[in-house]
Amino acid sequence: RKEVEQDPGPFNVPEGATVAFNCTYSNSASQSFFWYRQDCRKEPKLLMSVYSSGNEDGRFTAQLNRASQYISLLIRDSKLSDSATYLCVVNWISGGYNKLIFGAGTRLAVHP
Amino acid sequence: EADIYQTPRYLVIGTGKKITLECSQTMGHDKMYWYQQDPGMELHLIHYSYGVNSTEKGDLSSESTVSRIRTEHFPLTLESARPSHTSQYLCASSGSLGGAQYEQYFGPGTRLTVT
Numbered sequence: 190r191k192e193v194e195q196d197p198g199p200f201n202v203p204e205g206a207t208v209a210f211n212c213t214y215s216n217s218a219s220q221s222f223f224w225y226r227q228d229c230r231k232e233p234k235l236l237m238s239v240y241s242s243g244n245e246d247g248r249f250t251a252q253l254n255r256a257s258q259y260i261s262l263l264i265r266d267s268k269l270s271d272s273a274t275y276l277c278v279v280n281w282i283s284g285g286y287n288k289l290i291f292g293a294g295t296r297l298a299v300h301p
Numbered sequence: 302e303a304d305i306y307q308t309p310r311y312l313v314i315g316t317g318k319k320i321t322l323e324c325s326q327t328m329g330h331d332k333m334y335w336y337q338q339d340p341g342m343e344l345h346l347i348h349y350s351y352g353v354n355s356t357e358k359g360d361l362s363s364e365s366t367v368s369r370i371r372t373e374h375f376p377l378t379l380e381s382a383r384p385s386h387t388s389q390y391l392c393a394s395s396g397s398l399g400g401a402q403y404e405q406y407f408g409p410g411t412r413l414t415v416t
Contacts, residue, residue, distance in 0.1 A: 282403075291343055
């Protein structure tokens with residue numbers, strides 16, 4: 190089983206739609222969680238950090254369920270510019286060693 | 302925008318050549334990382350450093366080596382490039398203090414092609 194699992198998609202949605210991505214992680218010791226966005230052939234860029242049960246930033250809402258080891262990202266009112274791959278990232282800390290584990294990503298395509 | 306830079310952005314080189322990929326950051330971050338990513342595939346950590354004179358190998362075995370002589374600089378070297386080294390190499394850094402210390406910021410990457 191992979192340490193971080195995501196639905197690879199692609200999710201094809203019309204502009205204005207609401208779309209949700211799910212992510213599960215296997216290590217219960219994980220303490221910090223992130224969503225990154227990666228455009229084709231570009232570097233990943235930090236979208237949101239999730240340090241508690243969840244947070245909201247404009248059209249984007251992230252939720253964390255530690256008991257189920259599950260993270261979600263909700264995008265409301267999708268824009269064409271939201272088309273990208275969304276990476277679920279889990280931070281695992283042990284003995285001072287910090288490791289980010291990246292999921293394989295979920296592709297989103299927003300069409301007119 | 303994160304202040305982390307990589308050069309060159311694109312490199313096409315013949316088999317057997319020695320190459321160094323440069324990475325520098327101006328954020329004063331103590332932690333730096335190198336990832337390898339093939340098109341459409343996931344990121345794999347190949348090297349990391351928690352400070353000057355500290356380097357460790359990551360999860361993916363790599364024939365490359367790294368050095369960290371200065372806080373802001375984390376170059377990656379391939380002594381003898383092979384076609385199997387063709388990939389995108391991404392450098393990242395993260396800070397040392399506060400709740401945001403685990404957030405990694407990426408450079409634009411170097412796309413390496415070995416012919």
